[in-house]
Amino acid sequence: MNKEQLPSQEQIEDLCVALLSAQDSVADQIIMDARHDGVRVEVIYMGYVAGAARRLGEMWDNDEVSFMQVTLACGKLYRIIRALRHIVAPAIIQDRDDRPAMFTLVPGETHSLGIEMATDIFRREGWDVDMVLGLDHDTLLEQADTRNYKAIVLVAHSQTMIEPLTRLVLALRISHPLSHLVVAGHILDHHPDISDIVGADAVIKDINTAVARLAEMMKTA
Structure with missing residues (x-):
């Protein structure tokens, strides 16, 4: 630069x-x-x-x-x-794999069962998923920079996660401008409009329909 x-x-x-x-x-x-x-x-x-x-x-x-x-x-x-x-x-698309995705807990979130289940389901369906748990904001961004992801799923459950989620979405917009940023987790129970609040592209509400939902999004990636 x-x-x-x-x-x-x-x-x-x-x-x-x-x-x-x-x-x-x-x-x-x-x-x-x-x-x-x-x-x-x-x-x-x-x-x-x-x-x-x-x-x-x-x-x-x-x-x-x-x-x-x-x-x-x-x-x-x-x-x-x-x-x-x-x-x-x-330049981004030419170096990107077919279906790479990152599933990550928002920094500060500790409930990992749902994200582990989702990662397993997606991998069984042939997706190349990197699961990220327990990282702080800066380390998570460093991890994200290792690949050109088509989709990044941000999992949050508590209402207290709105601020770190907003900051994470903004940072990922800069580093991954072509990635679909998707919010999932029980935070949707409290804030159905969370994608509008934090600036994400979409939400995944149901793990049973998650694979089809994300595949549909990525058709436009």
């Missing part, structure tokens, strides 16, 4: 201000201007978008912004990522 193109801290702060503003187009314009100035797409991802995501996380931790503000800002980041997908897609 060209260090000369990396955004300054001031530029990251400006992007965060734009993401937190009521105007939807301000953040988009910052990214469009960077692209117009010749900033490469990987710098947009790992410099601008990832930098803003980290800064928003710090602001959240320090109670400088509310959960709702961060959620709305993340929605704008998702839109930026989706707009760049057509640029990064060819």
